[in-house]
Structure formats: structure tokens, C-alpha cells
Amino acid sequence: MSLVVFPQKFGLYLRTSFFFISVMMLIMLLTSTGAFLITLAHGKYIEDCEISAIEVRKWLLYVHSFGEYFFVICELLGTIGKCIASWNTEIVLILWSAAKKKYKTDKDAPLNISRSYAYCRCAAASVLARVLIITYVYLKIAGFFEGDADSGFYYLMNVLINLYCLVYPWTIMLCHRKIKSQQTVADWLKRKQHETGQLGYRKDRRGVFIILASPQSFFNLLGLCNNYGYVIMLSAAEDILSQQHGKNKTTTEDTCMPEINTRECKPPTAEVLLSDNLPSLIVKLTFPFFMDRFPFGLRVAVVCLLQATSYFVVAFSVSIPMSLAGVVFVSLGGGLGEITFLGLSAHYQRIAIAGWSSGTGMAGLLGSFSYAFLTEPHMANLTPKVALLIQLFIPVLFAIAYFILLEKPESVYSPTLNPKSWIVPKGYDDFVVSKHRVPQRQLNPWERVQLIVPMLHLMIPLAFVYVGEYMINQGMTQQIVFDCSHGFNLSLHSQYRWYQVLYQFGVFVSRSSIKLVELPMWALYLLPILQLSNMLFFFFDALYWFVPHIGIIFALIVFEGLFGGSSYVNTFHKIHNKVEPDVREYCLSAASMGDSIGVNFAAGVSIPLHYWMCRQPSPR
CATH class of the missing domain: 1.20.1250.20 (MFS general substrate transporter like domains)
Structure with missing residues (x-):
């Protein structure tokens, strides 16, 4: 697991940009969800239209996939926003607003390790899942899937996307409860490394971010x-x-x-x-x-x-x-x-x-x-x-x-x-001290x-x-x-x-x-x-x-x-x-x-x- 933490004060203009991105993302999400709902009923509407069913479906897929790709980009940008301020840069549903109120911090308060750790823990999996799903959608547009399998997989993928929107905020809330420390990231990393020896951290030359690396990952x-x-x-x-x-x-x-x-x-x-x-x-x-x-x-x-x-x-x-x-x-x-x-x-x-x-x-x-x-x-x-x-x-x-x-x-x-x-020289590790391994x-x-x-x-x-x-x-x-x-x-x-x-x-x-x-x-x-x-x-x-x-x-x-x-x-x-x-x-x-x-x-x-x-x- 890799955690990227940015300095808290990153500029008001950046926070404002993330706010507008959130609004645009919400619009695109609603558009893509609406396209999905229309697609569910497209059989009924298309019967009275002159255009073919496949053309309507491809148009809806383009709208939906564009919205989802935009969602992924904003989610990546939102990772930075969540680590530098208390703004919630990703508004999915009302449930997410509830999560925001429950874990709100002041703008000038020390970075909340529970929030950043929980978010970054889920973000990698969620972004990867979305990229796979959206790639699948584009492959369908290209004609790789036809017939009943096309419809079945399309509906299944969209159901998974919308279920994710419902479950994701509560997943974050549950993760928050695992770490209740309000210390800064650096202090928490040092304490964690001292206690277990499992986690280590490094800073780049400019001191911009800290990487948390787990051997399990x-x-x-x-x-x-x-x-x-x-x-x-x-x-x-x-x-x-x-x-x-x-x-x-x-x-x-x-x-x-x-x-x-x-x-x-x-x-x-x-x-x-x-x-x-x-x-x-x-x-x-x-x-x-x-x-x-x-x-x-x-x-x-x-x-x-x-x-x-x-x-x-x-x-x-x-x-x-x-x-x-x-x-x-x-x-x-x-x-x-x-x-x-x-x-x-x-x-x-x-x-x-x-x-x-x-x-x-x-x-x-x-x-x-x-x-x-x-x-x-x-x-x-x-x-x-x-x-x-x-x-x-x-x-x-x-x-x-x-x-x-x-x-x-x-x-x-x-x-x-x-x-x-x-x-390897004989007896190389006889003089090397390690917490998890003896010579x-x-x-x-x-x-x-x-x-x-x-x-x-x-x-x-x-x-x-x-x-x-x-x-x-x-x-x-x-x-x-x-x-x-x-x-x-x-x-x-x-x-x-x-x-x-x-x-x-x-x-x-x-x-x-x-x-x-x-x-x-x-x-x-x-x-x-x-x-x-x-x-x-x-x-x-x-x-x-x-x-x-x-x-x-x-x-x-x-x-x-x-x-x-x-x-x-x-x-x-x-x-x-x-x-x-x-x-x-x-x-x-x-x-x-x-x-x-x-x-x-x-x-x-x-x-x-x-x-x-x-x-x-x-x-x-």
C-alpha cells in the first residue's frame, strides 16, 4: 500500500479548482447514470424510432463511458485535495455528505491521518476497478461483444458501478475507525515504524511527499x-x-x-x-x-x-x-x-x-x-x-x-x-541486526x-x-x-x-x-x-x-x-x-x-x- 501525502497548505486556488471539479464530476455522474437508466428501457423507446437500436446503444455508451472516465480523473485529483484540506472533492450521493460531516476538520488543523490513510487505502482499488470497467465499455463499443452477452455484461458492469457509489462512503467511514490518531503523518509514520518495524517512509528531495510502504503489498x-x-x-x-x-x-x-x-x-x-x-x-x-x-x-x-x-x-x-x-x-x-x-x-x-x-x-x-x-x-x-x-x-x-x-x-x-x-560472503548476516530475522x-x-x-x-x-x-x-x-x-x-x-x-x-x-x-x-x-x-x-x-x-x-x-x-x-x-x-x-x-x-x-x-x-x- 502506498500513501502519498502532500503539504496541507497547497493554495486556495487549488482548493477552488477541486470544488469546481467536484461539481462538474457530479453532473457527469448524473448524466452517465441517466444514460444507464435510459438504456435499461431503451427497448421500449426505440420501437417507435427510426434509428436502429444499436446506434442508440452506442451513443449511450459513449455518454456513459465519457462520464466514467471523467470520474476516474477527478478521483485521482481528489486524492490530492483530500490530503491538503477538509474539502470533500468527490460528491457521489447524500451518503458521502454524511461521511463528510462526521469526519470534518478545520483547514489549519494537523493532517488527519485517519482520513488520508482510509481514503488512499480505498482509492487505489476503486480507480483500478473503474479503469477496468470503463475499458470493458469501450471494447464493447468497438464491437468485441455482441448479442445477449453484450446486454448482460453491460447491465452487470453498470450495476457494480452504481453499487460502488452507494458502498464507497461507508467503506471510508469504517476505515476511519481503525486509526483514531490526530497526529501529523510524519509523527505517525515514525511511531509506527518504531513499534513494528513493518512500515518505512522516505521523502523526496523537495520534501513534497512521504511514501508509506508495506512489505505485504x-x-x-x-x-x-x-x-x-x-x-x-x-x-x-x-x-x-x-x-x-x-x-x-x-x-x-x-x-x-x-x-x-x-x-x-x-x-x-x-x-x-x-x-x-x-x-x-x-x-x-x-x-x-x-x-x-x-x-x-x-x-x-x-x-x-x-x-x-x-x-x-x-x-x-x-x-x-x-x-x-x-x-x-x-x-x-x-x-x-x-x-x-x-x-x-x-x-x-x-x-x-x-x-x-x-x-x-x-x-x-x-x-x-x-x-x-x-x-x-x-x-x-x-x-x-x-x-x-x-x-x-x-x-x-x-x-x-x-x-x-x-x-x-x-x-x-x-x-x-x-x-x-x-x-554472498560466508557469515554475511552474522553481524546484521534485524527485528524480524536472526542470522x-x-x-x-x-x-x-x-x-x-x-x-x-x-x-x-x-x-x-x-x-x-x-x-x-x-x-x-x-x-x-x-x-x-x-x-x-x-x-x-x-x-x-x-x-x-x-x-x-x-x-x-x-x-x-x-x-x-x-x-x-x-x-x-x-x-x-x-x-x-x-x-x-x-x-x-x-x-x-x-x-x-x-x-x-x-x-x-x-x-x-x-x-x-x-x-x-x-x-x-x-x-x-x-x-x-x-x-x-x-x-x-x-x-x-x-x-x-x-x-x-x-x-x-x-x-x-x-x-x-x-x-x-x-x-x-
């Missing part, structure tokens, strides 16, 4: 960037296997099937899964034994380079082996990144584990959805090659997040451009093996959860297909992509839940049973096709993701809490091999299972 971003490529490759598995001699699949293949009477026996996506996980497992089995001699910065640079190479190789591949070689690069980078950042979390409070887990879950959701959106014929309708090249901004963001944004404690060795500094014990190979044994009661259940999880994803979902009337008019390729999106949605929700619900030990033993039961259900449905509609499969896949994400985040949370502090960095890195073993076992079994299912008679 940055570990969230690092987890997202690290796992993003892995998810993209799994989402693109069918497209990768469809590439022959440099030609990607054509969009004409992406039409729904009116009837399905035979099994679709394509190359199993488990081949991509194996290429996406076996190199990662090799890294996790070997690197923890010597990786501590290489600085974190060098490892992150290698990870970013491997990810960028992977996107290029897969995008420009001319054969399946070349594509799988590109997948191997992202697997090596993902495995190295996971053990690197799980080890790095030992230098911070345990909240970093929650941030990392949530970020990896977010990577699954955003990665699978972005690829499905970019390649879906009814949406962006791009080729897989273009969709993969668009993702190249992720390695760049990854490098920026670690090398520029993340505040690193003194216990983290920082190399220079001199190659001689690329090896790490020097371990010989036998001691490293012995430390794994006490963690097996946590690693084995995690491995079984991932066996069931990826047996479903890459071993069975290819055989669970639906025709147009029972599959939301989705093509077979699209069905597979949206399976991945919904699975990753479940993973994201559960991996972000550790701050709300921490599972007891018995629940970690129950999750493998639930996941394997889920796998058996999918196995029999892949054989006999007894599920009547794809919506049921969608719901079960969400639960599959919930089980897997809960097992992952709670396992590493317990390891972080239970292991000795002087071996925590190694234990967190080594424990990551548990899920990799499960995934690779599932990939190895899924390939022959897929070909066996192909030989079975069609149940229809």
Missing part, C-alpha cells in the same frame, strides 16, 4: 509477477499444442459445436503441464542446497530474463518441441522465483507470506483471464502469438517491483555490477535433509491436494465438453480457457484468505480427501458425460481452486510460524517442493490417462 506484486508466466502457459496449453510449422490455430476453429457425438482426441495438455513443472521441481530439489550463496538480486535478474525469453520462444515457435522448450524457460524461472521469494520472506514479518500467497493467486486469476480475453473470438480475438507478446510487460514490472519499489532490510545482501560481488545457521547437506523430515506432515497433504487438482485441470477437463445449448455457446477451446479462469479465481480467493481464516491442522488433512473426491467426480464425468450443463462444472472447478489455494497458503503460514528462526529461510524454500512433486506426478499420470480415455466409446 510488494510481496503481493512479486507473487503475481512470478507465477504469471506459469499460468499463461497452462492457459495457452491447447493453443501451444495446436501450433504446427509456425502457424497458430485459426479463429474459425473457435465456434461452438451444435452436437458432440465423438470424443475430441487432441494431444494432452498434460505435456505442457509437465514442461511447465518438471524443470521447476528439479530447481526446487537442488537449488536450496547451495542457493544461499547467490544474492537475491542476481536470482531475480535471472528469473526476469527467463520469463522474457519464454514469451519470445513460444510466440515465435515453429514446432511443438520449440514451444515446449519455451515453456521450460518459464518453469525454470517460476521455480527459482518461488524458492527465492519464500526465502526472502524470512527477512520480513510473517505477513509477507500472506502477501506472496495472495499475489500468486492473483496471478492465476489475472493471467488466465487476460489470455482468455485476448484470444476469445467474442472479445479481443487476437492470435496466441500476439497475446503472448503483450505479456512481455510482466518481466519489466517484476524487475521494477524488486529493484526499485521493494524496501530491503540490511540483512539482505545487495550485489553491485561487479561480478565479484555476485557471491541463518550454516547447514551441511545432511542437516538440510534432516530439516525436511519434520515438515513432511505438512508437505505430503499439500502434494496430494495438487495431485487431485492438476489431474482435473490437465487430465480430465479436455474430455469434459459441451455443445452449444449446454455450454453457453462456447467453443471447445473457449471451454478449456474458462475452466482455467474459474479455477484460478478459486485459488485467488482462498490464497487471500489467511488474514481472515487460518485453518487448523486437521483441516489440512481433510483438504486432500476433498480434492481427491472432486477428482473422482471429474473422472467419471469425463468417461460418461452425465453432468447436464457446463455451469455445474464451472461451480465445481471454483471449489477445486478453493481447496488448492487454502492448502498452499496455510501450509506455508504454519511452516513460517513453527520452524526455528535460524533455519526459516531454508525451510520455506525447501517446502515448496511438496506442491511441485504433486503437480509433476499428476502430469505424468495424466498423459497416459488422456490417451486411455480417448480410446473409450463416446457415451452419446
